[in-house]
Amino acid sequence: MSKTKTQPTKASARKPRRADAERNIAAITTAALEALASNPDASMAEIARRAGVVRATVYMHFPTRESLLDAVMEYATSLVADATRGAEPERGEPKEALERVLLATWQPLGRFHSVLGINISRLSAKELHRRHLPVTTQFIPLLERGQAAGIFRSDVSALWLIAVLRAIVHVASTELQAGRLSKAEVESTMLTTALAAITP
Amino acid sequence: MSKTKTQPTKASARKPRRADAERNIAAITTAALEALASNPDASMAEIARRAGVVRATVYMHFPTRESLLDAVMEYATSLVADATRGAEPERGEPKEALERVLLATWQPLGRFHSVLGINISRLSAKELHRRHLPVTTQFIPLLERGQAAGIFRSDVSALWLIAVLRAIVHVASTELQAGRLSKAEVESTMLTTALAAITP
């Protein structure tokens, strides 16, 4: 995460919340993320149960299911964005940097892929793209840097490369989940395939 | 499709249905496929409306929603399987054969990807794999033939290659849908990326 409690999001200047409220909001958000990852149709009751609160408490902080989904989406995105940032996509050779970033992000990305799937039907393509910005703005410079250096293929757009990478990451976590490959095998195979797909 | 009405599926020996019933079953199945492709949560009422029948008629042929989903899944699979077969995956050089098959199947595959998504949460991985057999049994020999010839990479399993190919096809149809690429661009980009990903 990046802000959530530390800053009041400069523009909105939200009224201070009590500590237990803050705690519950966090619990609900993470519980929702877990619940929705295992079942995209998880009910508000199920989410409340997981968060250890009563249903009314969820509605206290998230007036509708939609608003909770929005919050969960933003939270998941921030987790992936933070993992990406932590892998320093700007540092070093593009190829090494990409490997570093993929290794750091494939697990959260895989974990949240089904949550992302919820939004595919819920939001427009434009809106979806907008919400992925915290992640994509970090990937694009890395890919373009590699393209400029002739290390990544330039006959397709960086956006295509991103889509392909994400798809391969998805395959990787699916194969791990299915137990067809070990974690180490998945990581090595994923890196090999990813590089092969985007190298000229 | 392959059988549906011509053969009585040797084992089951189903009682003959009247022609209008047969017609309605077909109408319901295709209507359901369309409806579910655009909205995976489409209701029985919506599907009946699209098929031009009343809801009770749907329940006449498909006693539960589940059973309808099963039928739709099988239908979609058969469409892809037929398209694959029509592209003659056994003929010619593996690379050319793969290109031929991909060009023949990427559109139906993309179209039905969301329907497939329904089943991901609905069925076990094993069961899912079993239902894809009509397609995978055609792809595996092609890929293994290419691997034996040293044209496709052998450091990963044919199953991994299939998963990667399907992921790339999915990316392709998503990009077309989003209007970021023309159909011709999508096809060329998809083929390039697919080959790059699975070539040693």
Add this chain to the structure above:
DNA sequence: ACTAAATCAGACATTGATGTCCAATGTCAA
């Protein structure tokens, strides 16, 4: 033309989920 099969139109019961409300109780912060 006759009969059996199938569809229609619509009512009906049931279920599960969303969202609202309230009174009682608990917890935080000043």
Add this chain to the structure above:
DNA sequence: TTGACATTGGACATCAATGTCTGATTTAGT
């Protein structure tokens, strides 16, 4: 410690969807 904030537990209304049933009507097969 006190008042404001928050949570609880439960009731409640609403809604949409599933699945059943029936009687009247249409349609197909022989």
